[in-house]
Amino acid sequence: MNVRPLDTVPIIALRALPVIRETGSMTRAAMALGVSQPAISRAIAALEDKSGVVVTRRMGGQIRLTAEGERLAELGRREALLRxxxxxxxxxxxxxxxxxxxxxxxxxxxxxxxxxxxxxxxxxxxxxxxxxxxxxxxxxxxxxxxxxxxxxxxxxxxxxxxxxxxxxTDDHLVALMPDDRVWPERLTPQDLATLPFVMTKGGSEPLVRAWFALAGVTPDIRHEAQQITSLLALVRAGLGAAIIADLAAPEHHPGLLKVPLDPPAPRExxxxxxxxxxxxxxxxxxxxxx
The missing domain is CATH 3.40.190.10 (Periplasmic binding protein-like II)
Structure with a gap:
């Protein structure tokens, strides 16, 4: 039977990567997993040796994951969930x-x-x-x-x-704008391309990018936000416009306006x-x- 490279990697390496991503530290990852810091370092080294890729790098005094490390961290997260x-x-x-x-x-x-x-x-x-x-x-x-x-x-x-x-149910994307001025009844990709933009990092991001791409327009992304509360705060502060799913918007959103898109962007x-x-x-x- 052929053995794949990851089959011989200590499982602690895969479990450590999601924690390193969250904490930026091998020491904190070791504490969270109840093992020694040298054990984590050896496991990561073995992972890199077997996979042939670098999975961590040091930046600004913290440990960050490479793109390859991010993919393996997702594998480790799933393993933890299944366990x-x-x-x-x-x-x-x-x-x-x-x-x-x-x-x-x-x-x-x-x-x-x-x-x-x-x-x-x-x-x-x-x-x-x-x-x-x-x-x-x-x-x-x-x-x-x-x-x-x-x-x-x-x-x-x-x-x-x-x-x-x-x-x-059916849903659609809407523009989220500060209420400090009057906006057009519908906003086009060209309208939004003239403004600073806050890109959602949630589930709607691929649809938002596709909506701009269909018009051959690139948004001027100044900020990104994973959590809806963070995105709302950035738009409310006047730091940019955003596009989100209508159902994702809170029922009450003081200081903000929801504006329909042209062309519409439905989703089922x-x-x-x-x-x-x-x-x-x-x-x-x-x-x-x-």
Whole structure:
């Protein structure tokens, strides 16, 4: 049997990379994982030797991951999630609980507007089911379903025959602008290209970039924000315009205006699971509820 390079790498190296990404320190990663700092250093060195790529670099007194390190950190994060899920499932069986359901969410659109009502209905029918909601980038959701990181996902409609999809709702992108002036009734890519821009790093980013690209326009990106609260604060402070999903915007947004886009940028939100894959009782009950 052929052995792939990563098969011989100490698993502690993969577990350490996500922690190094968060803390910028091998020492803190070692403390979080309960091992010595030299053990982490040796494991990272072994990983780099086996993979043939550099996964960390020192910048400004901190340890940062290279692009290759980021990809392997994602592998380590998934390994940790699967390990946690396996332990919790065994614990649930020991306590004679009915099971668990791991639900993927593409971000604020699903987590704040769609999931609360769905989960409330589901828990009233299946109170014994343990629920875990995980926010995962849209570009990684299909793989999360295929690798078992999540059992079911609220995500954007995809042209992927390996996924079974049920339509949930329609959504669209909107411009988010400070309310310190009167804006056109609809904003074009050309309008927004003349302004400083705050790019969302959430699930809508690929759609936002595609909307500009379709018009042959490049936005003047001055800031980036992962969290919706950070993005709102940047726009409210007059540091740039932004585009987000309408469902992701809070119901009350003082100091800000939502302005439609021209051309429109619709998106369909669906519930997805692996087609033909094994379905637990917890998953089947959730799917039937929808």
């Amino acid at each position: 946690q899920d396996a332990w919790e499932d065994v614990t649930a069986l020991k306590r004679k609980k009915a099971g668990a359901l791991r639900i993927g969410s593409i971000g604020a659109s699903a987590s704040t507007r769609l999931l609360p009502q769905l989960l409330g209905r589901y828990q009233s029918r299946c109170p014994e089911i343990r629920l875990a909601v995980r926010e995962i980038p849209e570009t990684a959701m299909a793989e999360a379903l295929k690798t078992g990181v999540v059992d079911v996902a609220i995500t954007l409609a995809q042209d992927d025959p390996s996924l079974e999809q049920l339509p949930l 939100i669906v519930l997805a699971r692996l087609a033909g894959g094994p379905a637990s009782e917890a998953l089947s009950a959730f799917w039937e509820l929808i």
